[in-house]
Amino acid sequence: MTIQSFSGAAGCGKTHQLMANLAARLERQPLQAFQKVLALTFMHGSRRRLDDRLGDVDLLRRQYECTTIDGFAWRIVSRWQALITQLEMGHPRVNDYEAVCQIAADLLSHDIVVRWIAATYPIVVVDEAQDLTPNRLRIVQAMAPHVDLLIAADEFQCLIEELRPNPACDWLTAVGHDALLQQPRRTSDRNLLAAAGAIRSAQAPASNGLFKIFHTPTPALAASYVSNGIGWNRGGNRVAIITPTMGQFAHGILTWVATRTTGRGNGPYNIILEESETKLADTFVDDLALPDQATLAEAFALMAEKPAPIAQDFVRWLEKQRRTKGRTHVLREEMEDTIRHSFSNQRRLSSRDGPGIRALTVHGAKNREFDLVIVLWPAAIRGNDEQQRRLLYNAVTRAKHQCLVLVQLPRAMILPPFSVREELALNEN
Known part of the structure; x- marks a missing residue:
């Protein structure tokens, strides 16, 4: 072996x-x-x-x-x-x-x-x-x-x-x-490669060519960059909007891009929002308000007008409890586990990447590649300098042809991962 x-x-x-x-x-x-x-x-x-x-x-x-x-x-x-x-x-x-x-x-x-x-x-x-x-x-x-x-x-x-x-x-x-x-294969663009190398080495990435960094303090301004970037994209039809956290800044941008047209005539665009199965399951379970215990009929009724794949998995589980174990009641914990497992399976069986515009987190983009990557960098990002470098690196390196980085806070532009802290620069000198 x-x-x-x-x-x-x-x-x-x-x-x-x-x-x-x-x-x-x-x-x-x-x-x-x-x-x-x-x-x-x-x-x-x-x-x-x-x-x-x-x-x-x-x-x-x-x-x-x-x-x-x-x-x-x-x-x-x-x-x-x-x-x-x-x-x-x-x-x-x-x-x-x-x-x-x-x-x-x-x-x-x-x-x-x-x-x-x-x-x-x-x-x-x-x-x-x-x-x-x-x-x-x-x-x-x-x-x-x-x-x-x-x-x-x-x-x-x-x-x-x-x-x-x-x-x-x-x-x-x-x-x-x-x-x-050590030989790059995903992209041959020298500016994308230089930016990735700089971020990895704790240096400031240069905004050049097909790698650009813009300060966009409002969701509307950032959204115009996103829509125009998509409209002017000639590198391929697989686009990813990637962010460390899917918070208010990101959601405001996505809503604008999906509903508005820029002054240059670009948009609106249909966006495939990828959310983790954990978040989807949390929302689903919270909306159900599961009882501590339910009869099989009561549990069955909970699935009325719910998405078919989840409801079908849940009903099959109920039928198995009745048929193989002779049960008449199920517990909240069991129902929740079944629902969460179903969401996990749906994610596992979901369609592969293809043409289209996807919005997802840095974690969700791991080991994937896209023709155009637009990185949204909101104000609220947790982690020290090292963690933020890794987050930006994992987002930028998803790009095969072009990458835009949209930064909400002006102060972020002079801090890692977009710049080198003054004390570090002094130590190096």
Whole structure:
């Protein structure tokens, strides 16, 4: 069993190398009929892109499963319920992701479980490994001695402040067999590359060419830049409006762009708003006002006029409770878990990136690429200088052809990540 890892800046072809090495491995040793490649990543957006790339590996012939590591952990926990009970591990709620991953990692420490996984999945591909929390990393580490592991990571793209120093990157460094990639592949535009390099190096990015930074204190002014940028875009038809936080500034801009026309005749535009399944589920559950306990008929009535995919999942769950367990009542906690799990599944099955204008957070844009990226930088952004550099870097490096950055506060223009603090500049001199 082997471990091969790839590291490097955003857009340097880490996922490309994963696919190339996977193809080479399959050429040397094809999968048997009952075997598959297991591909894991953290976010659903990066999972969809990874799924697309796996579909292009001819030798794979669709013999793969691509899922989030949380989804994989839940499958292990669901499959080994009897062992969990025997070992008194406790049964986690489906949407308590950290607890699910902890128990899945504990299960994989048992030979019978990890060999069951390795028999079906002799090759495991992990992308965006820098985002793995300790329990999620333990899942990968438990499988490593039993499978061929291909893994990609970039410590600077980790946005979780608690993961510094980064456990996954430290582990890969200790294991060895790491290839550092330095040749940009996503874009060849020198101004985009220079801006990304400056941000990563704690320098001030220069507003030049197809990378521009503008001070836009009001949503209306920012929205005019967005609409005109979209209208004048000639780089491609995949556009992303990316922001660290989807707050009042961002929503005001999106509303304006979707309903108004600029003085240059651009707009309005239809925007696909991508929100996390957690936020969508929170809103849905709050609107339901779930009782502490409900009869099956009362629970069924809660789904009246609700979105069909969620309602159908919920009704199927109710029917299963009645048919297989003879139950007549369900509890609030169970109903909420079922609804949240349904939202998670809907996100997993949602359509892949295609033409159109999407609005999403920096976290939601991870490991995705767009022709035009417009970054909204509102006043209220949490985190120290380092965190803000990482947020801006992760947004800017999604761009293949052009990037506009719209900054709300004038003071932000003279602070990191758009400038270098005076004390740092003095120290360097």
